[in-house]
Amino acid sequence: MQDPVYKLIELTGTSTTSIEDAVDKAIQRAHQTLKNLSWFQVVETRGSITEGKVRQWQVTVKVGFTVDNTAATSA
Amino acid sequence: MQDPVYKLIELTGTSTTSIEDAVDKAIQRAHQTLKNLSWFQVVETRGSITEGKVRQWQVTVKVGFTVDNTAATSA
Amino acid sequence: MQDPVYKLIELTGTSTTSIEDAVDKAIQRAHQTLKNLSWFQVVETRGSITEGKVRQWQVTVKVGFTVDNTAATSA
Amino acid sequence: MQDPVYKLIELTGTSTTSIEDAVDKAIQRAHQTLKNLSWFQVVETRGSITEGKVRQWQVTVKVGFTVDNTAATSA
């Protein structure tokens, strides 16, 4: 197909260690059901605090992937 | 699972009565197929007008929910 | 149903010719599996360049459609 | 006319009771002189405070209406 179409979904990954790890977690989870993930963009970085320390990094990403002709863009 | 992953979807609820009711309608509808809805954020508040009165409130929300290991992040 | 609920999905259409064609491509692709598409909004217009010419227009759109009672808002 | 043109004006409605009432007030007032109001979008929600209570809700909306061929888009 000459003109591919991509779909973007929005995920929030979490991690106790780093921003990068939270992004990795989100992408790994999406990869279990979507095999053609192509790119991501960080939308927001938040987190929760316990006793004066960062307990959990929460990073929201938009993830883009190609929609091929057999897989439906189910809503 | 120690590091949960969330997915966000975007819905527009409508109501003839109030902003809160439009949000409720969107969440109730999503709950029919997604049982683990966790939080929402209002993205936009619009509406249509008929004869100088608000006919319909249209409130767009992002709704977040946990993605467990058995349910797929189908696109 | 008196108070309809809509879902919005985000797609990137591509085209070698124009912005309008890229939007058309994204909507045609979504229409293969979603029959009740209602409106769209252009979110971003980007593209790739080869040898000093636009090779591909990449236009990201949000597409809204009614969620009826039988079709699930599957995530 | 096949390709209608709309004009948008910006109004701030006020109310002592609710956000919805402030929007209604703005639209009712505009309707006194503009009979073809079609849609609105909430732009900003502010208010004034007296003795620790909300005294007045101030909601700014953009209101769109069709410009027909006989009515001028007077500035």
Place this chain on the structure above:
Amino acid sequence: MQDPVYKLIELTGTSTTSIEDAVDKAIQRAHQTLKNLSWFQVVETRGSITEGKVRQWQVTVKVGFTVDNTAATSA
């Protein structure tokens, strides 16, 4: 007058063919009653969909024009 003042109005032009045509339609319509239009800025590009095709492009523009001393900035 050494220091001119401009007014900006917001219009949504529509077209079944292209973004450019929708902008043209909005400007042509404004020109019927405002003869000194000077510049425009695209604010938003949306559209409606029918049966998987773009039915109508809806492009919102801000249009600026000089306010001379005889013409009032009527609200």
Place this chain on the structure above:
Amino acid sequence: MQDPVYKLIELTGTSTTSIEDAVDKAIQRAHQTLKNLSWFQVVETRGSITEGKVRQWQVTVKVGFTVDNTAATSA
């Protein structure tokens, strides 16, 4: 004082019933220690969900108040 100075603080009020009630709660709480609250602006509207219903509205507001000469702008 001819040229007053205002300070703005950011609060998130919560309510199980409505957006307006959440704003009221935030302002009432601030009024316990700040007697000269003057205006507010809604910054964000979020909420939590339990079993497909809105459990809690969470509305973030900026609240402005006059800083007089005796009260310090303590940080």
Place this chain on the structure above:
Amino acid sequence: MQDPVYKLIELTGTSTTSIEDAVDKAIQRAHQTLKNLSWFQVVETRGSITEGKVRQWQVTVKVGFTVDNTAATSA
């Protein structure tokens, strides 16, 4: 009237001397036809350059004014 309604218009004032003067120019001009101007907000500050010097400050403001019951919110 207990719940006043305001209208906002957008103007660009110009000046060869300062930002403040450009805002003053826009408001003075609007005051020729609108007697109840109440507040303004600076939206954008631009300018033109001639031979390495600022030739003209161009400051765009939104100006709000009360809409009374006799004056129409003509579009």
Place this chain on the structure above:
Amino acid sequence: MQDPVYKLIELTGTSTTSIEDAVDKAIQRAHQTLKNLSWFQVVETRGSITEGKVRQWQVTVKVGFTVDNTAATSA
């Protein structure tokens, strides 16, 4: 301390003469109780109008200052 921490507060200064003077007023007032102010950023420029003239410039600034070890980041 090798890695200093700063706090930002938001103030609105007012002036009948200029934007710069309104900023100065806000900073002078904050300096009465906070001795280590370091930088500021203009967030918003508004004002009130009386009889077609700017009566008061209202400039909102974020002001940053170092939080030393003895002074508390009291809320």
Place this chain on the structure above:
Amino acid sequence: MQDPVYKLIELTGTSTTSIEDAVDKAIQRAHQTLKNLSWFQVVETRGSITEGKVRQWQVTVKVGFTVDNTAATSA
């Protein structure tokens, strides 16, 4: 208390090593005087450069915490 109120403050943490460390520094410092910190959101990531290397990461966060009934929302 059924409807808690939260306050948000804005801090800039700094670090010579990483973004995460700068956030940690800001939260640790706030924790010295505020014991009920709950969540944070990254607002801006900047830094200073010395001899072609990042010398200091400067990360601005909004930090939210519950305001209980005995602690005042002092300004």
Place this chain on the structure above:
Amino acid sequence: MQDPVYKLIELTGTSTTSIEDAVDKAIQRAHQTLKNLSWFQVVETRGSITEGKVRQWQVTVKVGFTVDNTAATSA
């Protein structure tokens, strides 16, 4: 080189015919001196008006290109 670095420049292309043509003009011009242009993003779409018609489309794009080791990132 395993970790390429890109530079982005901002250009405004103009055209009497279309948005796409204005983007093409900007990219063709940049290509005269920069041979490795890679991608672009539309930042703003404006234009000038003469006698009720669009006289010139003015489209601002950010253009990205790889910075190789021999070519300097001259400022």
Place this chain on the structure above:
Amino acid sequence: MQDPVYKLIELTGTSTTSIEDAVDKAIQRAHQTLKNLSWFQVVETRGSITEGKVRQWQVTVKVGFTVDNTAATSA
């Protein structure tokens, strides 16, 4: 050339006296090497503070200028 191309660069001018002077300084400096500066837009207004007074205004502007056929758009 019928369809000119412009380039935009971003500069921060500084001044101890006013916002306008900081913009002038940035433009004068750019004019030393770029003779065809055409327009500017204020992007951000910040400053530094010493002993409770504004020590330096720091105003960031985007400056546009025509790219002629002999001068290269060097990166």
Place this chain on the structure above:
Amino acid sequence: MQDPVYKLIELTGTSTTSIEDAVDKAIQRAHQTLKNLSWFQVVETRGSITEGKVRQWQVTVKVGFTVDNTAATSA
């Protein structure tokens, strides 16, 4: 020179390991030709994905540096 002028350029650094490393890469590259880099600001964080893992972090930064009197602000 009492009132320095700064220039800002926009770069995208890439890295297979972390966000911080991508920023370092961009700054090191710019330092090869620009010796007076002063500060940076992260504008966007994106990346590419291969087989469900982050393959490349792509971080766009604005980098500021002093423009001295001998070095030209070449465009």
